[in-house]
Every structure is written in C-alpha cells, then in structure tokens.
Amino acid sequence: MLTTASVPDGDKVAYWNDAVSRALVPMTVAPRGDGPFDGRISTARLGYLQVSTMEADAERVSRTPALIARSSEALVGVGVQVSGTATFVQDGRRAEVGEGDLVVYDTTRPYSFDYPERFATHVFQLPRRTLGVADEDIRQVTGNAIGTGDGFGAMLLPFLAGLASSSADGYPPAVANRLAGNVVDLFATLIAERAHPADTDADADARNHLMLRVRDHIDRNLGDPGLSPESIARTHRISVRYLHRLFEGEGTTVGRLIRQRRLEECGRELARRGRTAPTVSAVAQRWGFVNPAHFSRTFRAAYGVSPREWRDLRAAPRDR
Structure with missing residues (x-):
C-alpha cells in the first residue's frame, strides 16, 4: 500500500507521481484541485497478473511517448471503474467511463484518464504476449467504455471485483498461475467478443x-x-x-x-x-x-x- 497520508502537503504530488509510476507504468499525474492531494494505491501479484486498486482525488493521468520509451515490457491493462467517472482517450477515441464500466488499454501507445472528481478503480495489468489475440483486435477495443449491464461484461464484473478485493498474494504459486491464466482467458474472450460482434460475408x-x-x-x-x-x-x-x-x-x-x-x-x-x-x-x-x-x-x-x-x-x- 502506497499512500500520501503521512507525506507533507508540499511533497504529496511528487510522491503520488512516483507511487503510481512504480505501481503501474511510468505516467504523469496532474491533480485537478488546489488543496492538499490525497491518494492511495495497493498492488498484489497473481502469477504474472498484477492486480491494483487506486483511490485518489480528482486528477489527470497521461502516458506519453517519452514515458513509453522508458518501459521494457508491453502490457495490456483492464480498468474497472469502482466509483466516480473518467474520460478515457486512446487511439483517437474518447470514452466516458461510469461506475461499473470496463476499459481496455495498451501501455505501448499513448493514453490518458481524466478523473473530474474523487474516484476508485481496479487495474489489472498483464503481459501483452499472454493474451494471444491479434493486435488489430486490441486496437478495436481500446478507447471504448465496456458496459457491464448485460452480455459477457455482466458476468465478468463481479468476478474481477471479488478478485481485486481478495488477497491475491495469499495464493500458492501453482494456484496463482492457474488463476492468472483463467483471468487472461476471460480478458481474451471479452476482447474477441467486442472486436467481432458478428461475422459478415x-x-x-x-x-x-x-x-x-x-x-x-x-x-x-x-x-x-x-x-x-x-x-x-x-x-x-x-x-x-x-x-x-x-x-x-x-x-x-x-x-x-x-x-x-x-x-x-x-x-x-x-x-x-x-x-x-x-x-x-x-x-x-x-x-x-x-x-x-x-x-x-x-x-x-x-x-x-x-x-x-x-x-x-x-x-x-x-x-x-
């Protein structure tokens, strides 16, 4: 758990930038308010899957080409909006994300999240190579908010919420790797469903x-x-x-x-x-x-x- 709670007010923003970049991927975080910033992020590992929960005041998070160049591994992220709202932009598409919505993003291409108010989100990060889906399929899904009111998303949301709320670090390695594989298969199915909603001639x-x-x-x-x-x-x-x-x-x-x-x-x-x-x-x-x-x-x-x-x-x- 990384938190700004005990950090002096003048150092909170710098600390939070470093905390988010270390827990997830290198990013720039800009608070939207003028008062002392408050944020906390917890991270656990489930085999090769990383599960994080972030709660913070209004902010804008950006992943730029310069920051991408500092990363050695291609990752895919899946965000679950727990509370608050966000505007997500990637690949020229803009999505308004509400509570319960999912977003898929690729850390090898620029993106941004704009949170206009205090929020909470679960973030799942996995190596791009483990997904086994075509690059073009991922590109079709990024920059979109995926509702969880029906379809496959409705089944996936409670599972992800439960997984993020449990102690992922507590599983034996063999169980953790098997669980991670199941989660990755679910993400691959979600991407395939969204990228190919219906076959045409x-x-x-x-x-x-x-x-x-x-x-x-x-x-x-x-x-x-x-x-x-x-x-x-x-x-x-x-x-x-x-x-x-x-x-x-x-x-x-x-x-x-x-x-x-x-x-x-x-x-x-x-x-x-x-x-x-x-x-x-x-x-x-x-x-x-x-x-x-x-x-x-x-x-x-x-x-x-x-x-x-x-x-x-x-x-x-x-x-x-």
Whole structure:
C-alpha cells in the first residue's frame, strides 16, 4: 500500500507521481484541485497478473511517448471503474467511463484518464504476449467504455471485483498461475467478443483467404523442422490463438495438418519406383522429421506398417 497520508502537503504530488509510476507504468499525474492531494494505491501479484486498486482525488493521468520509451515490457491493462467517472482517450477515441464500466488499454501507445472528481478503480495489468489475440483486435477495443449491464461484461464484473478485493498474494504459486491464466482467458474472450460482434460475408471471405494462404505456406515449408503454429502465426502477423481458431471448423489442428502433410509426402516418395531408392532417414529429414525413430513410430501409427515395409511393399513387382 502506497499512500500520501503521512507525506507533507508540499511533497504529496511528487510522491503520488512516483507511487503510481512504480505501481503501474511510468505516467504523469496532474491533480485537478488546489488543496492538499490525497491518494492511495495497493498492488498484489497473481502469477504474472498484477492486480491494483487506486483511490485518489480528482486528477489527470497521461502516458506519453517519452514515458513509453522508458518501459521494457508491453502490457495490456483492464480498468474497472469502482466509483466516480473518467474520460478515457486512446487511439483517437474518447470514452466516458461510469461506475461499473470496463476499459481496455495498451501501455505501448499513448493514453490518458481524466478523473473530474474523487474516484476508485481496479487495474489489472498483464503481459501483452499472454493474451494471444491479434493486435488489430486490441486496437478495436481500446478507447471504448465496456458496459457491464448485460452480455459477457455482466458476468465478468463481479468476478474481477471479488478478485481485486481478495488477497491475491495469499495464493500458492501453482494456484496463482492457474488463476492468472483463467483471468487472461476471460480478458481474451471479452476482447474477441467486442472486436467481432458478428461475422459478415466479408469476414468469412477474409478468413477463407487467410486459410488458403496458411495451407499454401505449410505445403511450401514442410521440409523446415521449425515449421510450427508459432512460426506460421508470426509469418502471417496473427496470434497463435487466432490461428487455432481458424482451424476450429477444419476438423483438424495446425499441428496435425503439418504432420499429416509430411507423412503424405514421405509415403509418396518412399513408394516411388526407381533404380536407387532413397533411405528412410533421408526421406524423413527431407520432409521435416528430425528424429528417425519418432518418424517411424508416427508413420506406423498412421499407415499400419513401418516406412521400410511401406517402401518394400510398393517396390515389389505386381502380379500381371
């Protein structure tokens, strides 16, 4: 708990600036009143999720490009307005935030909160990388107030309020990390719901086009042992979570498709007739299998015979 209660009046503002910047991210705080400033902020950790509660007199909080440059990690914040109101600005959008509203913001881009009266707010901060949602989805949600009167927000608000009010530091590490993961999944669901309220024909066309590009990329890179959901998502500038979501209607997963296509190419090459038959290990390596033993087990599981038996059966003369 950091509080201005015991700080001399002349030093309260400077102390509060430092307290907020250390507890959250570097920011500039400007009080809106002329009298002695009063503020307090408490912070706890829940695995990689930070949970803070801030109560203070009227103020304006700004995150500028110069302050962003001082931060080493990209964070996403979710604010829950407990009391008072705020005007929130990010990405050229302005939102009036009332009691019970949620806001999502990205600490790597400038933003500001203007609190015209005394207020209280819960702030949840998490590493940007843990969300697993596309950058464009986050940009669509920032700069908006999310009401909690209905929909997913209505379910989320009491959970977040209870979590912020409990002693997050009291959980064992394993429990804390599991809870943090659940909270992050809820935030990702909230962002996805707000960013994609309804699919249109244009959305479906875009997804189909992206899926064709992904499948083509997989086919062209089967020989690369580093081909993985992470590398595919990185190449196409989407999150791994969104990539997996694309495959939900395909009847398979990204990893299974890569393995299936590699096995198909290995089977085709091993069945090729010729004077010099390639070795099993050479074929396996050519199509991205690094471990020959693992390749043999995977091939047998898929086709019921070993790669060598597959090659011998197809190389044998057929009855005329």
